[in-house]
Every structure is written in structure tokens, then in C-alpha cells.
Amino acid sequence: MSTDEVISAFLDDEPFEPADLATALADNEGRRLLLELVALRTLVRADPIEPPARLAPHAISPRKWIAVGFLAASILFGAGAAWLLPTRLRQSSDDVPPTPTRVITFDTAPSAP
Amino acid sequence: MGPCDDWRRQPFSTLVAPNADAEALFAAHQAGLLRYLRRAVGHADTARDLTQDVFVRVAGSATLPPTDDDRRAWLFRIARNLAIDHRRRHEVRLAESATGRADAGRPAVQDTSLAVNEALASLDTLDRDVFLLRETAGLSYVEIAAACELTVPAVRSRIHRARLSLRYQLSAPITALLDGRKE
Numbered sequence: 001m002s003t004d005e006v007i008s009a010f011l012d013d014e015p016f017e018p019a020d021l022a023t024a025l026a027d028n029e030g031r032r033l034l035l036e037l038v039a040l041r042t043l044v045r046a047d048p049i050e051p052p053a054r055l056a057p058h059a060i061s062p063r064k065w066i067a068v069g070f071l072a073a074s075i076l077f078g079a080g081a082a083w084l085l086p087t088r089l090r091q092s093s094d095d096v097p098p099t100p101t102r103v104i105t106f107d108t109a110p111s112a113p
Numbered sequence: 114m115g116p117c118d119d120w121r122r123q124p125f126s127t128l129v130a131p132n133a134d135a136e137a138l139f140a141a142h143q144a145g146l147l148r149y150l151r152r153a154v155g156h157a158d159t160a161r162d163l164t165q166d167v168f169v170r171v172a173g174s175a176t177l178p179p180t181d182d183d184r185r186a187w188l189f190r191i192a193r194n195l196a197i198d199h200r201r202r203h204e205v206r207l208a209e210s211a212t213g214r215a216d217a218g219r220p221a222v223q224d225t226s227l228a229v230n231e232a233l234a235s236l237d238t239l240d241r242d243v244f245l246l247r248e249t250a251g252l253s254y255v256e257i258a259a260a261c262e263l264t265v266p267a268v269r270s271r272i273h274r275a276r277l278s279l280r281y282q283l284s285a286p287i288t289a290l291l292d293g294r295k296e
Contacts (some may be wrong), residue, residue: 004277005269005273006249008217008269008272008273008276012120012253012254012272013253014254016208023178033280036287036291037276037279037280039287039290039291040276040280040283041248041280041289041291042290043225043283043286043287044152044229044233044245044248044249044279045248045249046225046226046229047151047226060201083259
């Protein structure tokens, strides 16, 4: 077994010859490899942290677009109604005929007997 | 949305399988499954959903493998297949899920986590799966061989290759960790 293999086997609880491990760890490079692989394991086992969500244009679902459209239409409709309704109410009071200021009478010929 | 989707948002502890053995098997390995799937798909919410899917598959199976080792390998084979399906369906590369390179001002711990995801994404798919099954789920070489349909020497070789590549790519955070610095 090579240095790398015996250190991997040691880390992974796989069978190895203790003498091979002793030889591997007698070497600086072997000790460094063991420490680095332990550190690598720590890094990989650490809980991954979620990247912040990015709002891509396609991230808004069609359903959301429909809801936004409906909301915008509702606001426009409400604003339109608020503007038109008083006008309509005013119009209904304007429909009352004005008070007469002059009276015009017509003389008509007497009707034939 | 399938008929099982209402299971997805339930906490794991509330899930009950019709088969007590299946439930016990899932309970014993759910932490490892979640850890493995988080790194395999690079996203915690997706990993949680896929872990629920594993439970649904396990709960729905009529019989379980006979021995504990076989069961573990079977469980993680299901998880691995779900991760592969997910990656294929969404064409997700782990590096993409890491949303780009380090931004200025991003916390250092987050940078390290993203660097790990990016380094994992650069590995051959099978090398990565074999490595993650060992490092995050703690499967033995025999179990990994069964889960990935490989021989034990092939597993050993792939783990070794993955380690050397990651050791090189992550040399900065590894050195920082060994020196007791926050990378």
C-alpha cells in the first residue's frame, strides 16, 4: 500500500497494515496528508450555507404575474370608479329641469263650433 | 405536484411509515441522507424535499433488504438516484447553485462553503457521489460499491482521486483550517 492509500484506509476504517501506517506517518508529507484530509472532511461535513436567493426575471411564476395583473386592474378599476361616480351623481341632479324665468303664452284662435 | 407532496413540508419526526422496519431504517439514517443530499444537490431545501422522497420510496416498498449493510446501501442508492434525477431534470450544476464567484463583503464562512460546492461540482459525477457517500454519510467501501454498482477497488480509487483533486482545489481553506484561521 502506498502512503496515500494507507492513510485513506486509516481515515475510512478500512483494513490496513499498522506497519504501513507507521511508515506513512514517519514521513512529513504523510503527516501533512493525514491532517489535510481530516481538514477536508471537516469542510465537506460542515453544513452548507445557502447562497442568497437571486430574483431572476424567470423566477416570478406566471401565476404571480396573473395575480399582479389582477391587482393592477383592480386598482385601475377602483380609481376609475372613484373618478366617475361623483360625476354620475352630479349628472343625476343636473337632470332636474331649471326653474322658469319667463312664461310665454300663446293665444290660440277659438276652435270652430 | 404529486399526491405525496403534502408529506414534504412535514417535519421528519411526524412521518410514519406503514412498515415499522422502514420507519426505523429511515430514522437511523435521515441525518446522513440529508447531509449527503445537501452536498449532492447543493441546496438545503431541495435536499430536504429529496430526503422526504426517499422516505416515501422506503415506506412504499413491500420488502426491505435482509441485512443492515444491504439496507444502508439500498437507502443511499435511492437517495443517489433521486439526486441524479434532480440534477438531470433541472440541469443544475453545483457551481451554478453556488451563484457565482465570491462577492465582496460576503461572509468568509459562506465563501468557504461555496468554494467546497464549486470544487465538488468540478469532480466527475461518479467520483463526487462515491466521495460524498463516504464523507457525508459514512458508508463503507462495500456499501458504496453496492449503492453505486461498482467494485470495491474502483470505489477506493475514485475516493482517492476525488480527495487529491479536492485537496488541491481547497488548499487555501484547508491550510486556514489547520492554522486555526477563519478563511
